[in-house]
Structures are given as structure tokens and as C-alpha cells.
Amino acid sequence: MIRTERLTKQFQTRKGQPPFTAVNDLTIHVEEGEVFGFLGPNGAGKTTTVRMLTSLIGATSGFASVNGAVIGKDDTKIRSTVGILTETPGMYDRLSAEKNLTIYARLYGVSDVKGQVEKYLRMLGLWDRRNDEAGSFSKGMRQKLAIARALLHEPKVLFLDEPTSGLDPEAAKLVRDFIEDLKTEGRTIFLCTHNLDEADRLCDRIAIFKKELIAVDTPDALRQRLFGRKIAFHLANVDPTWTQMILNLGFTKDLQVIDNKLVVSLDNPEEQDPIIIKALVEAGAKIQFVGELRHPLEDIYLQMIHNGNSKPEGVQHV
Amino acid sequence: MFERVKTILDKEWNEVFKNKMVLFTVIFMPLLFTLMPLIMLGVTSGDPSMAGETTDMPAAFTAACENVSAGDCVQIFMMNEFMLLFMMMPLIIPINIAAYSIVGEKTTRSLEPLLATPISTVELLLGKGLAATLPAVFATWLCFGIFAIAAPLIGASQAVVSYIISPIWLIGVLVIGPLFAVASVIIALIVSSRVSDPRVAEQISAVVIIPVLAVLFAQIGGILILDVQAMILGVMVMLAADIGLVALAAQLFQREVILTRWK
Numbered sequence: 001m002i003r004t005e006r007l008t009k010q011f012q013t014r015k016g017q018p019p020f021t022a023v024n025d026l027t028i029h030v031e032e033g034e035v036f037g038f039l040g041p042n043g044a045g046k047t048t049t050v051r052m053l054t055s056l057i058g059a060t061s062g063f064a065s066v067n068g069a070v071i072g073k074d075d076t077k078i079r080s081t082v083g084i085l086t087e088t089p090g091m092y093d094r095l096s097a098e099k100n101l102t103i104y105a106r107l108y109g110v111s112d113v114k115g116q117v118e119k120y121l122r123m124l125g126l127w128d129r130r131n132d133e134a135g136s137f138s139k140g141m142r143q144k145l146a147i148a149r150a151l152l153h154e155p156k157v158l159f160l161d162e163p164t165s166g167l168d169p170e171a172a173k174l175v176r177d178f179i180e181d182l183k184t185e186g187r188t189i190f191l192c193t194h195n196l197d198e199a200d201r202l203c204d205r206i207a208i209f210k211k212e213l214i215a216v217d218t219p220d221a222l223r224q225r226l227f228g229r230k231i232a233f234h235l236a237n238v239d240p241t242w243t244q245m246i247l248n249l250g251f252t253k254d255l256q257v258i259d260n261k262l263v264v265s266l267d268n269p270e271e272q273d274p275i276i277i278k279a280l281v282e283a284g285a286k287i288q289f290v291g292e293l294r295h296p297l298e299d300i301y302l303q304m305i306h307n308g309n310s311k312p313e314g315v316q317h318v
Numbered sequence: 319m320f321e322r323v324k325t326i327l328d329k330e331w332n333e334v335f336k337n338k339m340v341l342f343t344v345i346f347m348p349l350l351f352t353l354m355p356l357i358m359l360g361v362t363s364g365d366p367s368m369a370g371e372t373t374d375m376p377a378a379f380t381a382a383c384e385n386v387s388a389g390d391c392v393q394i395f396m397m398n399e400f401m402l403l404f405m406m407m408p409l410i411i412p413i414n415i416a417a418y419s420i421v422g423e424k425t426t427r428s429l430e431p432l433l434a435t436p437i438s439t440v441e442l443l444l445g446k447g448l449a450a451t452l453p454a455v456f457a458t459w460l461c462f463g464i465f466a467i468a469a470p471l472i473g474a475s476q477a478v479v480s481y482i483i484s485p486i487w488l489i490g491v492l493v494i495g496p497l498f499a500v501a502s503v504i505i506a507l508i509v510s511s512r513v514s515d516p517r518v519a520e521q522i523s524a525v526v527i528i529p530v531l532a533v534l535f536a537q538i539g540g541i542l543i544l545d546v547q548a549m550i551l552g553v554m555v556m557l558a559a560d561i562g563l564v565a566l567a568a569q570l571f572q573r574e575v576i577l578t579r580w581k
Binding site: 011051054056057058076079080082084086088089090091092093094095099103104106107108109146149150 | 325423426433578
């Protein structure tokens with residue numbers, strides 16, 4: 001659905017000065033119906049990438065296509081078929097919510113303007129406030145209105161730049177739930193966010209980006225790549241001989257004892273967990289419960305932003 | 319294409335006319351410029367002392383109105399200056415609206431979502447340009463019509479009324495005025511797309527009034543006497559200027575530059 005090949009964007013700052021590279025050699029493929037997280041620090045080039053992919057600005061070199069339309073060639077088609085929620089979405093503050101959406105529905109050439117406007121105002125809980133000026137809305141309501149605006153023409157591809165930034169927890173949850181609903185409708189969503197927990201929950205795959213692509217994969221695959229998978233065996237008590245017994249099984253990559261827990265790094269817990277459980281039970285251990293420890297996405301993000309795609313040294317916190 | 323232009327026009331008017339200051343500019347100034355010459359005509363009509371005032375008029379002008387009475391000549395001289403104000407009206411009125419149109423969208427952060435729609439640059443500029451030009455032109459024509467109808471009713475002589483609706487001023491108000499409006503709107507749009515503060519846009523755009531003020535003062539000082547030939551020349555000059563400005567605006571209005579360079 002979205003394809004980029006060595007996409008690069010440079011800005012000329014001053015004459016005689018070398019150009020500033022905002023995006024360098026970006027190659028990604030986003031599948032239809034996928035929620036793709038695009039993570040990176042401020043100034044990483046996320047907004048520039050979104051602007052290129054929505055045909056707001058041109059690329060310096062490389063290739064990109066959205067829904068089969070090529071950036072720089074089919075720009076009007078791209079702008080007709082994608083929806084965008086910009087980082088700071090401005091509204092026409094003196095106009096009502098309904099009027100704001102009506103203007104955009106007409107600009108997008110929506111056939112049933114009234115019906116679409118009503119549909120999204122109702123869906124986002126703004127119908128009762130439709131006649132109020134957008135300037136009187138809270139930040140959360142403005143964000144909802146901006147999301148409605150991005151969806152009026154039923155785009156197959158949606159670009160969301162920091163959709164929950166600056167929202168209170170309740171409004172942020174509402175927006176996240178709405179994105180999940182959109183996901184179930186089969187839309188392709190390109191999500192730029194600083195909220196790593198949000199990316200972890202919503203995204204099928206994430207790209208970590210800082211002017212160049214650092215890594216792209218599912219959150220779990222990135223976890224495994226960097227930290228392996230850690231399984232915690234909660235026991236009634238720990239016998240010191242059990243650690244060596246587990247290490248002798250041969251497939252354990254690392255083992256720590258934390259209180260009454262054995263924390264074991266495994267490549268394939270689905271197959272290896274039962275073997276360990278069996279060994280522990282035969283050794284007389286009372287297993288209370290077993291669970292997988294997940295590194296927060298924040299650990300992966302920080303590791304990759306600071307150290308690139310290399311594995312961390314030593315054991316990370318659990 | 320026209321649906322999108324109409325949408326921009328509709329949006330601009332809905333937004334702009336909710337601003338009382340803009341409404342004031344569009345309504346009050348034309349009314350003032352209409353009332354002033356009417357009051358002047360009302361006060362001076364039938365006043366015998368006006369005949370003596372011809373001695374203070376530029377010699378070139380007194381020579382130009384040799385077939386009318388001295389009193390009418392003084393009134394015609396005064397109307398000459400007010401008629402220039404009618405020509406200036408469409409130049410001044412739209413500056414406020416046009417100067418705010420792009421930079422206003424930038425400051426309220428609504429420009430990026432707008433540019434992300436399938437609207438073309440031509441449609442956007444046309445919509446915004448017409449939204450500023452049309453009210454100014456219609457307000458001017460309406461006020462000129464009111465003035466031309468009211469002048470004889472308050473005592474202006476046939477000679478003075480004939481002068482008001484002579485080809486010179488019909489060309490001036492009905493043709494050159496709108497051409498002035500187009501020029502000022504394009505300049506204001508160019509400025510508006512290049513600055514980041516609406517106040518700066520208005521200040522810079524207001525500079526377009528200077529050449530017309532020069533014509534006004536040249537006429538008061540007797541350096542320039544406007545006749546039909548001069549007006550036709552004015553039409554041609556303004557047409558050329560407008561075409562050049564449209565080409566310049568199309569070249570300067572680049573979405574990427576506006577979005578990324580002027581924040």
C-alpha cells in the first residue's frame with residue numbers, strides 16, 4: 001500500500017552551504033490494512049516523511065508510491081485518496097464544527113457531503129456540538145474534529161502524526177480506541193508517535209527512524225532481536241541446585257534468580273517451557289505460575305536510537 | 319474546479335465577515351467615500367461665492383472646463399478628486415482580506431490540512447483572490463451608483479452630473495477600479511504567502527496604494543489632467559500589470575516553500 005525506495009529529502013538552507021538532509025535513503029513497505037508505527041525523536045524527519053508521502057512536498061531523490069500512485073507524478077490522486085491528521089491540526093475557529101467538515105468534504109469531492117459530515121460528527125461524539133464554533137472546543141474535541149476531517153472522504157490510507165499528543169488520558173484513550181476501530185475496518189494507518197506504549201498496543205509493525213531507518217519489524221520481533229524472550233518461573237522457594245540443572249538443559253541462554261523467581265532467557269519458550277517445568281517438578285519444585293516478561297517498547301526504542309541495531313550488552317532490567 | 323473555488327470563496331466569506339473590523343472596512347469606507355462628495359455637492363450647490371474659487375484652481379484645469387459656469391467648474395474640480403477615491407476604493411478594501419488569507423491559515427495551522435486536499439494551487443489562489451476582490455468591486459460599484467443617482471437629487475447641476483458619469487469616470491470606476499483590485503489582491507496574496515505575521519502582510523501590502531496616491535496628488539496639483547485617452551492608457555497599463563502579477567504569483571506560490579520555509 002505504501003512503498004518507498006531510497007527516499008531522500010534534502011533542504012537547501014543557505015546558498016553555498018551544504019543541503020540539510022531530513023530523510024535519507026528510506027526504504028519501507030507498508031502492507032494493506034496494516035497499522036505501521038513510525039517512531040523517532042524530535043527532528044528525526046517523521047513529519048517530512050509524512051509530508052512527502054501525502055504529496056505536500058516533493059522528494060529530492062528516490063521513489064515512493066501510495067496505493068499505487070507515484071509521489072511527484074500522481075500528486076492530486078494521492079491527495080484525493082489519503083487522509084492526514086497533522087501534528088498541530090488547525091481549524092477554522094470562527095466556523096462551526098459542521099461547517100469546518102462541510103468545507104473539507106466539498107474540497108475532497110465527497111458525493112454525500114451532508115451524510116458523511118453527520119456520520120463522523122456522530123461517530124466521534126460531536127453531533128450535539130455541531131453548531132458550536134471550533135474555536136470554543138477543548139483540545140480533545142479539536143483533535144476528534146481533525147480526525148473526522150481526515151476521514152470524510154473514506155481514505156484507504158491514513159497518516160496520523162502524533163494523534164494523542166497533548167491530550168488528557170481520557171481523550172487519548174478515546175482517540176486510541178477510535179484508531180483500533182479504524183484498524184478493524186481494514187484501513188492502512190501510518191502512525192507517527194512519541195507514545196511508545198500506544199505504538200506497542202496499536203501497531204502491527206514499527207519502524208525506528210532517525211533521518212535513516214534503524215529497524216523495522218513487529219514490536220515482539222524487535223524485543224526478541226534485542227533482548228531475547230524472558231520467562232519467569234515463580235516458585236514457592238528456590239533450591240540453588242536448580243539453576244545449574246536448568247542451564248544443563250542446553251537451550252537456556254541466560255538465567256537469573258530474583259527473589260523466588262527463576263528468570264530464563266529462551267529462544268522458543270513455546271517448546272522449551274514444558275521441558276523446564278517438567279525438570280523443575282521432578283526436582284521437587286512447587287511452581288506457582290509461569291509468565292513471559294516483556295521489555296517495554298521504550299527499552300527497544302532507546303537502545304536503537306542510541307546504539308543502532310546492535311544487541312545490548314549484559315542483562316537488561318526485567 | 320469551480321466547486322472547489324466556490325468552496326474556498328464560501329469559506330473565506332463565512333470566516334472573514336465574522337470579523338467586525340473587516341466588515342467595517344468593506345462597508346464603512348465605501349459609505350464614507352460616498353457621503354463625503356455628496357455632502358460637498360449639497361453644501362456648494364447654488365452657492366454664488368463658489369464662482370470666485372476658480373482663481374485657486376490649476377490653470378490647466380480651468381482651461382479644460384471652459385464651457386461650464388465657474389461654479390460648476392469648481393464643483394467638477396472637487397468631484398475630480400473624489401472620483402479618484404472611487405477608483406482607489408477597490409484597491410484599498412481587499413488588502414485587509416487578501417493580506418490575511420494565506421498567513422492567517424499559517425498562524426492558525428490550517429494551511430497544511432488545506433494543502434493536503436486535492437485542491438490545485440490555481441483553484442486556491444482563485445478562490446482566495448475572488449473572495450477579496452468581489453466584495454471590494456461590488457461595494458465600489460454600488461456606492462458609485464448611489465452617488466450618481468443621489469447627486470442630482472441634492473442639487474448638482476446637469477453639467478456636474480454629466481461629468482460624474484462621463485466616459486472618463488465610467489472607465490475609471492467600472493474598469494480601472496476592478497483592475498486595481500486584482501493587482502492589490504495579487505500583491506497582498508504574494509506578500510501573505512511569504513511572511514509569518516498577518517500585521518506585516520497588511521503593512522507591506524498597503525504600499526500598493528502609493529502609486530494611486532501619486533496620481534491623486536498630481537491631479538490636485540494640476541500636473542495631470544485625466545481624460546479618456548489617459549484612462550484607456552491606464553486600462554492597458556493595469557491589464558499588463560495584472561497579467562504580469564498573475565504570472566509572478568503562480569511562480570512564487572509553491573506549496574513546499576510556503577509549508578517548510580515560512581513557519
